[in-house]
Amino acid sequence: MYSSGNSSSLNHISQPFRIALIVIYSIVFLVGITGLSVMISLLKTNIRSLTTIAFLNLVIAHFIFLLTIPFRIYYYASQTWNLSLEFCKLVSAMVHIHTYIVFTIYTILLTVRFLQFYKIMQRTEFYRRLHALGASAVVWIVILLIMLPLILFQYGHESKSDEKQCFAFGKNVEKQEVYILNVILSLVIIAMSCILACIQVNILHTMIVKYGTSTRSQQEFWIQMKNFSFVVIMMICLVPYHVFRFIYLESNHHLTEINEVFLAITGLTCFDMLTFIGRGMCKLCFI
Numbered sequence: 001m002y003s004s005g006n007s008s009s010l011n012h013i014s015q016p017f018r019i020a021l022i023v024i025y026s027i028v029f030l031v032g033i034t035g036l037s038v039m040i041s042l043l044k045t046n047i048r049s050l051t052t053i054a055f056l057n058l059v060i061a062h063f064i065f066l067l068t069i070p071f072r073i074y075y076y077a078s079q080t081w082n083l084s085l086e087f088c089k090l091v092s093a094m095v096h097i098h099t100y101i102v103f104t105i106y107t108i109l110l111t112v113r114f115l116q117f118y119k120i121m122q123r124t125e126f127y128r129r130l131h132a133l134g135a136s137a138v139v140w141i142v143i144l145l146i147m148l149p150l151i152l153f154q155y156g157h158e159s160k161s162d163e164k165q166c167f168a169f170g171k172n173v174e175k176q177e178v179y180i181l182n183v184i185l186s187l188v189i190i191a192m193s194c195i196l197a198c199i200q201v202n203i204l205h206t207m208i209v210k211y212g213t214s215t216r217s218q219q220e221f222w223i224q225m226k227n228f229s230f231v232v233i234m235m236i237c238l239v240p241y242h243v244f245r246f247i248y249l250e251s252n253h254h255l256t257e258i259n260e261v262f263l264a265i266t267g268l269t270c271f272d273m274l275t276f277i278g279r280g281m282c283k284l285c286f287i
Contacts, residue, residue, distance in 0.1 A: 173248075182249060
């Protein structure tokens with residue numbers, strides 16, 4: 001599930017690509033830290049709101065992912081891994097876990113917003129704050145129970161690499177079950193992203209036709225523009241990697257450097273937190 005994004009050896013990554021990876025992950029880290037500080041100050045609204053809960057879980061996912069980035073940067077810079085293999089697996093897998101969690105939250109959030117726009121869903125709040133927090137806790141417990149055993153006991157289990165190397169689990173994609181799972185996950189992400197993008201464009205078109213020149217004065221329009229920013233992030237950060245994935249799965253030994261760059265770009269989803277800078281816009285996003 002997570003094995004398609006790692007090279008067989010850091011020595012196979014040339015210096016220009018290593019520099020590119022260091023730059024990308026450094027940008028992700030700096031933007032992510034800035035975004036986290038913004039989001040933490042904003043998440044003091046109605047904690048029972050489904051939208052707020054979605055953003056809260058998004059912040060948690062970004063935070064856990066950002067904790068692993070310094071280790072990636074250090075490894076690409078020093079070309080040596082001095083920590084345990086298990087921790088290497090965790091850091092390596094986290095970029096993939098982060099991608100799937102972020103995609104899932106985006107999908108849920110946009111689906112709820114679209115249902116609200118079409119008047120299919122009215123209530124989007126939990127009855128009590130405890131219920132909202134409990135629902136989030138259950139989700140994360142399930143994720144940990146499923147992911148941690150896979151990472152520790154299955155991920156990279158058959159890969160043989162020098163103990164001073166990390167992120168060298170690319171051969172796992174040669175296993176048929178891993179190959180099939182990667183294809184299915186990529187198809188789902190590409191298809192859902194395109195569907196959500198089409199729905200969002202249709203909603204914006206509908207509003208422009210309905211309100212004409214006064215569209216920008218409508219509160220709902222700015223809410224939909226906030227949704228549009230998530231769609232754009234999905235199309236720029238997530239879709240290209242999963243499109244390229246089909247090529248990589250067929251000849252992963254020759255495309256490891258390019259694949260690492262595409263994988264790093266998925267981390268730029270942390271830019272989503274910067275879309276909430278601006279108090280007026282932030283208040284709208286939680287309605």
